[in-house]
Amino acid sequence: MTSHIVDARAIHKHFGTLHVLKGVDLKVDERELVFVIGPSGSGKSTLLRCLNRLEEPSSGSIMVDGIDMLDPRTNINHARRRIGMVFQSFNLYPHMTALGNVMLALRKVAGKSRGEAESLAHAALKRVGLADRADHTPGQLSGGQQQRVAIARSIALEPRVMLFDEPTSALDPELVGSVLEVMRDLRESGMTMIVVSHEMGFARNAADRVVFMDDGLIVEQGPPGAIFENPAHERTRAFIGQIQRH
Amino acid sequence: MSGWDKFVETFFNAKVMVKYLPDILSGVVVTIELALLIVVTGLGAGLAFALLRSLAIRPLNWLIIFVVDLFRSLPPLVIIVLMYFGLPYAGPAPSGFVSTWLSLAFVLMAFSEEIFWAGITSIPKGQWEASRSTGLTFGQTLFNVVLPQAFRLTIPPLTNRTIAITKGTALGTVVAVTEILGQASSAMSNSYNPSPLMMGAAAYVVLFLPVVVAARWVETKFAWKR
Ligand SMILES: Nc1ncnc2c1ncn2[C@@H]1O[C@H](COP(=O)(O)OP(=O)(O)OP(=O)(O)O)[C@@H](O)[C@H]1O
Ligand SMILES: [Mg+2]
Numbered sequence: 001m002t003s004h005i006v007d008a009r010a011i012h013k014h015f016g017t018l019h020v021l022k023g024v025d026l027k028v029d030e031r032e033l034v035f036v037i038g039p040s041g042s043g044k045s046t047l048l049r050c051l052n053r054l055e056e057p058s059s060g061s062i063m064v065d066g067i068d069m070l071d072p073r074t075n076i077n078h079a080r081r082r083i084g085m086v087f088q089s090f091n092l093y094p095h096m097t098a099l100g101n102v103m104l105a106l107r108k109v110a111g112k113s114r115g116e117a118e119s120l121a122h123a124a125l126k127r128v129g130l131a132d133r134a135d136h137t138p139g140q141l142s143g144g145q146q147q148r149v150a151i152a153r154s155i156a157l158e159p160r161v162m163l164f165d166e167p168t169s170a171l172d173p174e175l176v177g178s179v180l181e182v183m184r185d186l187r188e189s190g191m192t193m194i195v196v197s198h199e200m201g202f203a204r205n206a207a208d209r210v211v212f213m214d215d216g217l218i219v220e221q222g223p224p225g226a227i228f229e230n231p232a233h234e235r236t237r238a239f240i241g242q243i244q245r246h
Numbered sequence: 247m248s249g250w251d252k253f254v255e256t257f258f259n260a261k262v263m264v265k266y267l268p269d270i271l272s273g274v275v276v277t278i279e280l281a282l283l284i285v286v287t288g289l290g291a292g293l294a295f296a297l298l299r300s301l302a303i304r305p306l307n308w309l310i311i312f313v314v315d316l317f318r319s320l321p322p323l324v325i326i327v328l329m330y331f332g333l334p335y336a337g338p339a340p341s342g343f344v345s346t347w348l349s350l351a352f353v354l355m356a357f358s359e360e361i362f363w364a365g366i367t368s369i370p371k372g373q374w375e376a377s378r379s380t381g382l383t384f385g386q387t388l389f390n391v392v393l394p395q396a397f398r399l400t401i402p403p404l405t406n407r408t409i410a411i412t413k414g415t416a417l418g419t420v421v422a423v424t425e426i427l428g429q430a431s432s433a434m435s436n437s438y439n440p441s442p443l444m445m446g447a448a449a450y451v452v453l454f455l456p457v458v459v460a461a462r463w464v465e466t467k468f469a470w471k472r
Binding site: 079081085093094104108109150153154157 | 379383386
């Protein structure tokens with residue numbers, strides 16, 4: 001038996017002849033915040049997307065909250081309810097209000113009544129500090145607000161794990177803080193999180209563990225202090241040096 | 247008589263117009279019936295094929311693309327004539343009305359499938375991914391997230407095509423359908439006067455102008471700020 005909420009083993013992913021993930025093992029404890037770094041093209045996004053099977057791994061095994069994600073008998077739509085995902089480009093539905101964005105899966109997937117979904121959606125928007133923006137469409141919101149709505153859309157379903165793929169990379173610098181603040185609150189409330197990001201300050205303050213990926217493999221991992229100040233591998237040192245120079 | 251009076255006497259002859267008004271009106275009814283049938287079945291089938299295509303089943307998609315391209319390249323008149331004069335050799339003998347209806351419905355199906363499909367594929371992949379990641383099924387995502395956005399993009403080209411193709415009901419004259427133009431041209435040859443044709447033209451404007459205006463209204467209603 002495993003006590004890990006996420007237990008991915010020997011994940012391989014090929015895109016045609018391109019071998020993108022070359023046997024990745026990733027175990028995440030409940031309430032843990034794992035921060036994933038690595039050069040562009042190292043397979044960070046692909047790994048996250050394999051965890052909720054937006055991308056089909058070529059081989060390996062993935063257990064999330066006790067569910068075998070790769071078992072063909074698993075109802076993938078039910079399983080995905082437990083795994084929130086936040087994208088770099090927000091991906092809000094432009095034809096719906098903020099409230100409508102959050103309500104959709106509550107109605108269609110969680111099967112809530114309209115009234116119930118509405119009050120849950122309002123509560124989720126309040127948690128990300130956007131109670132007063134419920135009736136705005138994405139086009140009427142700033143990037144930071146849009147990303148917070150996207151977070152509300154995920155947390156309203158009460159997921160067991162949240163995946164973040166560069167949640168602040170598309171934002172103007174002055175809007176990054178508001179999103180990180182919401183993520184920190186989420187972490188404090190005990191959410192298990194896997195975060196791909198370049199926000200090293202956030203990693204230092206909030207991460208339990210930093211994972212460094214390169215060329216489809218996890219090269220090394222450990223507490224933020226150890227990875228940032230004293231990396232064991234030359235490749236990690238080079239990458240961190242490069243990031244900090246910016 | 248001045249030139250103007252002669253013009254009016256020829257093209258807007260009151261006596262002729264009164265005499266042939268009932269014929270033109272019955273033509274209007276036939277045109278409306280035909281147009282509604284073509285629009286409902288043509289757009290319905292076009293949407294159905296676009297949805298089938300989104301399932302990404304290879305051989306099925308090749309078939310859809312072949313049928314769609316065929317009906318987009320054939321002149322509608324040829325399809326009508328083939329169906330009316332040719333099909334009886336193979337068994338079924340559709341009336342002129344049915345031949346016109348089905349032929350134009352096939353053409354509208356082909357063009358609207360292509361328009362619906364373009365709308366569906368223009369929706370960014372991220373929309374699918376966000377929706378699927380929250381647990382919505384393929385179908386739920388298609389109907390709640392993708393199609394509402396796709397429809398908005400398809401309204402202008404779809405209206406243009408629909409109007410152009412339903413105006414093709416006039417081709418029904420060739421296979422003895424007594425729609426507006428058929429009534430107008432036989433009235434014109436019986437009366438030796440082009441006034442019935444003017445009435446027919448007026449009838450087309452009365453029929454199609456509201457559709458154009460309604461489409462404009464729907465377009466602004468469905469618009470949202472990005
Ligand atoms: N759908 C796809 N088809 C083909 N190749 C892909 C696909 N998705 C990703 N790749 C390739 O897989 C490799 C890893 O991509 P991935 O997006 O996982 O990297 P990443 O670490 O997230 O990079 P970045 O920091 O730039 O986001 C890249 O070489 C990319 O081009
Ligand atoms: Mg990436």
